[in-house]
Amino acid sequence: MLNCLTYPCAHSAASVLIVHGLYGSARNWGVISKRLSDQFNVYAVDLRNHGDSPWYDSHSYRDMAQDLAQIIQHIGNPTHVIGHSMGGKAAMVLGLTEPNLVDRLLIADIAPVAYGHDQNQYIEAMQQLDLSQISTRAEALQALAADVPDLALRNFFLRSLDLKEKRWKLNLKILQREMPEILGFPELTESYKKPCLMLVGADSTYVTNEMRPRIKDLFPNAKFAKIPRAGHWLHADRPRAFEA
Incomplete structure (x- = not known):
């Protein structure tokens, strides 16, 4: 099972799962996790091949989504899921393949498309x-x-x-080795009909207007919002605005 940092909330049964991006870890989200724990039980994971989680030979989004599903099943109730960049893609695949486990999605500065840049x-x-x-x-x-x-x-x-x-x-x-998989997005025909917020940095180019039809195909109830003066790492650039 993935390594998971837990930030309990004494007066709420609602849960939030936070999923970091490429080269990140749960620790990157420590400040935001602590602040969100005023309202939610917060679980921040290290994705496979990152942080203190196990290493595997695969880094596909379907596998990452199943890792996240295992965490939510361990939590015991559906959760809100926040995912940034690669973690946002994993969260989207989780919502599309296991919608009963996800109450709502917040996807930070990524779209369900293949990207051409190289990391x-x-x-x-x-x-x-x-x-x-x-x-x-x-x-x-x-x-x-x-x-x-x-x-x-x-x-x-x-x-x-x-x-x-x-x-x-x-x-x-x-x-x-898995970089083409990480930059891509699996072919999925399902849709996630629950609430989904696509949050982007105003100074980022990761989510464009041309991508919105594809997003709406998979997430028909998606809404879009921008954080001013924020780039791709919007949660680091403007943490208070992100939390709001």
Whole structure:
């Protein structure tokens, strides 16, 4: 079963499951999880091949959706599901294939379509880092700088570096091999008819108007909202606006 961080709420039976994006982890959502626990029982997972969850040879969205279904079955009641980027795709597949487990969806800055950009340059940068020569976070930040100039991205990646064990808490080999699967989206004919909010960063290009017909085909009750002055990592750029 996936590793899951739990943030209980003393006065609510409603639950929220939070699903991070590629190279992320449940820990990235700690602040938002704690704030949401004022109203909900919050469960933040590490997806397969990420964080403290098991490593597998597959990284398909159907498999990720089944991992999430197992968590919800363990919780014991249908949940609201928040998914960002890759985690949003996994959440969408969960809603489409196991709608009885999902009360409503909030999908953050991703659409149920195939994308053309490549993420492998970041995997290669992490693989090339000689961890035997790295003893501090500052050294790792500096060593990654040439391949990952964006400081915010470097800090994000390093949240998955275990300095003590000299290892990445990411199954980089499988994520690299499965990148076409991660960038794609499975062919599904089902639709999810419960409430679905597609939340996008106003400065992001991940969800375009041209994608809306496909979204509406699969999620006929989808509504759309934008967070101003936010990019793809909208929950990090504008956390309070995201929580609202």
